[in-house]
Amino acid sequence: MRSKDPYTSKPWLKFYPEDVPATIEESEIPAVSVPELLDQTARKYPRKAALIFYGKKLTYNDLVDQVDRFATALAGLGVKKNDTVAIYLLNSPQFVISYFGALKAGAKVTPVSPVYTSKEVKHQLLDSEAHTVVCEDMLYANVERTGVPLDNIILSNLGDYLPFWKRSFAKKMISKAYEGLQPPSAEEIKRLGLHVFKELLKSNPPKPPEVTIDPKTDIAALPYTGGTTGLPKAAMLTHFNMVATQHLGKAWWPFIEEGKETVIAFLPLFHIYGQAVLMLTGLTQGQTLVLFTTPDLDEILTAVERYQASSFYGVPTLYEYLKEYDKTSRVNWKRLKVIVCGADSLHDTTCEGWERRTGTKILEGFGMTECTSLSHSNPYTRPKKGSFGVPIPGVDAAVIDMEDHQFKPVNEEGEMVLAGPNVMLGYWKRPDADAETFVEIDGKRWMRTGDMVRMDDEGYFHFFDRKRDLIKHKGYSVFARHVEEVLYTHPQVKAAGVVGVPDPKVGQIIKAYVVLQGEARGKLSEEEIIEFCRNNLAHYKVPGIVEFRGELPKTDVGKVSRRELRDEAEGRI
Structure with a gap:
């Protein structure tokens, strides 16, 4: 077995902020239920606004x-x-x-x-x-x-x-x-x-x-997810998983002061990102949540200033819109303590456009439903563009070979595995999925994420693609994200989604769904897009089919839904 030293030595600790602990032991996490945390907060801040809903306030x-x-x-x-x-x-x-x-x-x-x-x-x-x-x-x-x-x-x-x-x-x-x-x-x-x-x-x-309630064994939530294998299923998240996520997050962002913060909460609460990072974190740390039913840009921007928000959490598509939106400049973003992006990979062009407009940086992080929303984040003192950050205290992460489970050397791609107190018990009524998802290596239980990543020599992790989005073309392995990244560099491409379509001769044909900028529609041909890819990709990664669309299907948190595109493409060919 290849050495796991690059992961056990935790090179990322060199870049932790000084006031962040190197690790958090499970014994340090309070053994309480989620409602107990809310009750404790309410006793401390009884008259503080817990929720503001379109101007209507609800105290703790x-x-x-x-x-x-x-x-x-x-x-x-x-x-x-x-x-x-x-x-x-x-x-x-x-x-x-x-x-x-x-x-x-x-x-x-x-x-x-x-x-x-x-x-x-x-x-x-x-x-x-x-x-x-x-x-x-x-x-x-x-x-x-x-x-x-x-x-x-x-x-x-x-x-x-x-x-x-x-x-x-x-x-x-x-x-x-x-x-x-x-x-x-x-x-x-x-x-x-x-x-x-x-x-x-x-x-x-x-x-x-x-x-x-036994926090470690009693299930608090069954959020449904595509998971690491196959069809949607429920992750069994215990009270302890949820309390652990709050505890680890609090240690990672020590400048977030209990009882003194205001957060704009427009992310959907049924999704683990909005549920754990906004609702649970906010209401167990005495924050005020300015709650929105729908993500209206004007109302969100107005609320950031009106309520003097101190934290802002979004997804890549939102930041992509905001960087092009004139009214974004009306907000003094430099006043905010933290601006975070999760739920999908952030493109460099989005980061650069945001920084030009606001003069601030977006801290990219990573999480899954199965790990109660958070495992990695960029250190606020040293963010790295193109990386979703480093493991937060209390979370172990490594990169392994998909087939033999050997640890991958630094800078080599493989499947990310996680361990920590925020990792789910398993999938609800799905022992088959658990057998595929959990793996024991050297006596330690790891959760396979289904995400293909690499860790650089400084311990920062870089997303590659989902394992299920791997396209097999003429014996080659093609990551959909590789092709999408090249498409996004074309000045007339606004959005792109790439999938594999079954074909008996080549295994899968690479198909690209492309949304053009308004001025290019009707003027740019599919062949010109393919030619652009030929000039910027290895021959086996070039799409065989390009289809222009007015828009692409999105998931609940704004990602391009490759699953819907794949289902549609397979039904047509």
């Missing part, structure tokens, strides 16, 4: 009171320890209250994407064994169409927590986003035996049941 006292009322209501509806509560809501105070309330009642939560179709909702409800759903009233029809037998359906209306003058706007916005869907009438609610969120809070006292 208010929040815990409503969490306790909701936990009481759930217990009254028969929800017991280890039951699953599905949360099918947009970003809203109700999402936060439902999440913490379900955990306080002893249940586990499974957040459902509000853009899911009834078919996708059905899969998650059945697989997670959820019998209680907290649902946006506008989305009730999607739940009904699943046909899944449920014990409790709790309807929530976005307008209930909005200032009066914002309610009509919200109704129009939601109706437009979910065209064709209508909330059930009061008569239907009564006839169908549905429950109403705000009425449950009014009719139940803040006296939650006493539930004993």
Whole structure:
């Protein structure tokens, strides 16, 4: 076996900021539940604003009171320890209250994407064994169409927590986003035996049941993910996993002061990035979350200044838009303590454009649902462009060969593996996936991430591609990201997605979906794009097919969805 010294010696420690510990032992992480952390925070900062939702404020006292009322209501509806509560809501105070309330009642939560179709909702409800759903009233029809037998359906209306003058706007916005869907009438609610969120809070006292939670074994959340192998499945995240992530993150950013920060929270809370990095970190460290249902650029930029935000978290597509947006310059970005990017790789052109416009740097990080959202980040004192950073304290990372699991030398590509207190127990009801995902090397249990990376000689990690996005063409291995990076250097290419299409002669044909800049549409040909690739790529990496599009499908956090492109391409050829 090749030496693991490059990883056990942790070369990245040389570049840790002075006030960041070299490591954190598991014994240093508080053995408490997630709701206990919220309660502790509320006792320290009872009158501080926990949430600001389009101008409406909710203090920590208010929040815990409503969490306790909701936990009481759930217990009254028969929800017991280890039951699953599905949360099918947009970003809203109700999402936060439902999440913490379900955990306080002893249940586990499974957040459902509000853009899911009834078919996708059905899969998650059945697989997670959820019998209680907290649902946006506008989305009730999607739940009904699943046909899944449920014990409790709790309807929530976005307008209930909005200032009066914002309610009509919200109704129009939601109706437009979910065209064709209508909330059930009061008569239907009564006839169908549905429950109403705000009425449950009014009719139940803040006296939650006493539930004993073992943080290391009791599951807090079942977030669904594409995972490291195959179809979407749920990662089993314990209370300890979540508390560990807060503890490690706090050590990594020691300048983030408890009880003194304000964060703009527009990332979707059902996704692990928004859920763990924004909601859980924010509300267990006494921060104020300025919560948005949709990422409206003007409203976000206005809020950064109005509320004097101290931290900003986004995804590459957002920074790409903002770097070209004139109003971005109205914000004094230099005042912010940290500007972070995650969920996908950040292109150099995006970084450079952002730095020219704002005079600040974006700190790129890396995380997965399976590791409770965070494993790597760039040191705030020494960020490296093109790298997603170094392992944070308490997390071990290495690069291994996909086949024989030997450790790869420095600067050689392989599959990244992780170990640490933030790594999931495993996949829910999927021992087959666990067998593929976890590997023991020299007596240590590692989680295979499915991400192809390399570590440089300073210990910084560089993303290459997802293992499942590897294209086999004429016996060669082609990483989709390699081709995309070259396409992005073309001055007339705005966006690109590359996939492999099965072909009996060559294995897979490389296909590039390309969005052109407005002025180039109708003027640039597919052959010209292919010729550009011939001049900038090895012959076996050149796309055989180029298709122009007006836009590309995106995942919930704004990444180009190669999975959708691949499914579509395979259906056509």
